[in-house]
Each structure stands twice: as C-alpha cells, then as structure tokens.
Amino acid sequence: MKPRLRAVTSVIVVVVSAADPGAARAVGTAGVPPGAPARRAVPALPVAAMTVHYGFNGRSGNILDESGDGHTLRVISFQGGRVRPVVHGPGTALAFPGKCAALLCPQVTLQSADSADLNPGDRNLAFGADVLLAPAQTSAGQNVLQKGYSTVSSQYKLQIDGTAGHPSCVLVDVRRPAIRVVRSAVTVADGRWHRLRCRRDGSRWEVWVDEVLRGRVRIPSRLSVANDQPLSIGGKGFYRDNDQFNGVLDNVWVWIDR
Numbered sequence: 001m002k003p004r005l006r007a008v009t010s011v012i013v014v015v016v017s018a019a020d021p022g023a024a025r026a027v028g029t030a031g032v033p034p035g036a037p038a039r040r041a042v043p044a045l046p047v048a049a050m051t052v053h054y055g056f057n058g059r060s061g062n063i064l065d066e067s068g069d070g071h072t073l074r075v076i077s078f079q080g081g082r083v084r085p086v087v088h089g090p091g092t093a094l095a096f097p098g099k100c101a102a103l104l105c106p107q108v109t110l111q112s113a114d115s116a117d118l119n120p121g122d123r124n125l126a127f128g129a130d131v132l133l134a135p136a137q138t139s140a141g142q143n144v145l146q147k148g149y150s151t152v153s154s155q156y157k158l159q160i161d162g163t164a165g166h167p168s169c170v171l172v173d174v175r176r177p178a179i180r181v182v183r184s185a186v187t188v189a190d191g192r193w194h195r196l197r198c199r200r201d202g203s204r205w206e207v208w209v210d211e212v213l214r215g216r217v218r219i220p221s222r223l224s225v226a227n228d229q230p231l232s233i234g235g236k237g238f239y240r241d242n243d244q245f246n247g248v249l250d251n252v253w254v255w256i257d258r
Helices: none
Strands: 011-012 053-056 071-078 084-088 090-094 107-112 125-131 141-149 154-160 166-172 179-183 193-201 202-209 212-219 231-233 249-255
Touching: 084 249, 107 249, 125 154, 141 166, 141 249, 154 193, 166 193, 166 202, 179 202, 179 212, 193 231
Parallel strands: none
Antiparallel strands: 011 071, 053 249, 071 107, 084 090, 090 249, 107 231, 125 193, 125 249, 141 154, 141 231, 154 166, 166 179, 193 202, 202 212
C-alpha cells in the first residue's frame, strides 16, 4: 500500500559546504548545438557538499533537512495556491499549481529568510533541480529557483523560457545590472523528468540538461551576486506577475564554493 501524501505547508532547507568548479564572463545567449559532443558531465555533488538541498521527502507536511543545518522555507500562497506531494522514484516531489489563463490565478512560492551564506559574491556557483513539465503547461516564463531580482541589487536564477520550454540560467551583477543569460538548445517541456544544472566555472556560464552541456556563454570573472532577498522556489513571491512554475519539482539545490 502506498503512503498517503498530504499537501505541504512548509519546507526545510539544507546548508553545508564544499567545492565544485566555478566563476564566469561576457554577455550573450550562445548555445551548444543538440548534436554537438558535450564534454564529460560534471559528477553529481553529494548532499553533504551542497549549500542548499530540498529533497521534498518529509512526512506530515515537512521536508527533510538533509544536512542538519538548514533554513526553513515558508509557503507564500495567493488565490488558493498550494503545492502537492506526488510520488517520484522512491520518494516524493512537489507539484505546483497548473497553468491558468484567468486574471487572478492560484500562486505559491517557497521562500527562505535571507542569509549571507546564500550569496555567492564572485565565487564559484552551481544550482539546479529535477523538473517535470508538460508541453501544455508552458508560459512566457516560469521560475524554478532564484535569489534576488534583475532590477534590484543582483540575482542568480534558473527558469523555463517561453512556450517552447527551454531552460535558462541568469546572473545579474551587483554593480552592473546587465542580465547575463545562457539558454539551453533543447526543450524540457515534454512530460518527462529532466535534471537541470546552472554552473559558473571560471569565465564560463553554463546550462546542463540531463548531465549534457546544452549552452555556454562568457561572463565577467568578477561578476558578483549579493543581495538581501530570500531564496525563492517556484515563483518570484507574492506578485501578480509571479512567473509561476506550473510543473513538478524535486531535488532543488544550490552549491557555493567556500
């Protein structure tokens, strides 16, 4: 018998430390052709090496803190928006509100309190998530993970762009507000699970899909992200233009070089 799953009302975040490769440079959206050979995939980081990790496998409405030193996330909802746990592999994932064409739609965002250890500055950085998004559930833009805003201070973000459903990674410098974006050459809006990763490495800013490099641009090596905004999952926050994510998320994580 499968366990009963209840709607999640809070989540626990994880904080630890470790090292991945990273840093970045120049503006652009250059992609890697789908048929081009990608370099060897970066090995997956163990949970204990991550700065933040959400496994979404908690019971009784909670998400397990997989490091023992986490930030609690609160659920911000609007118009009845909520997240639902759904079975994914041996555990659970979180389903966000579906696509809605009304003027006011159900929205939900998971947010942490601000913490300095979630600001990478100009250090190496990687973050990602497992996503499930149907072709009919795409929109102009859907946020998976972000900290900060492009027009205020600085930002790092993973999103799903446009009706074609191509993931992209964004960095915005604290001193120069130009948006540095790298877009995947392939879609992930096909009703199947995909593993997404944004990675800053030296002067490279990269997007990976299912452990294959799908886009790379150059960015300034001293580009710095530091702000007093929360880490947000599934949307911007409590806004009408929330960029609501309309699919299912699992294994959301951030790694910052220490």
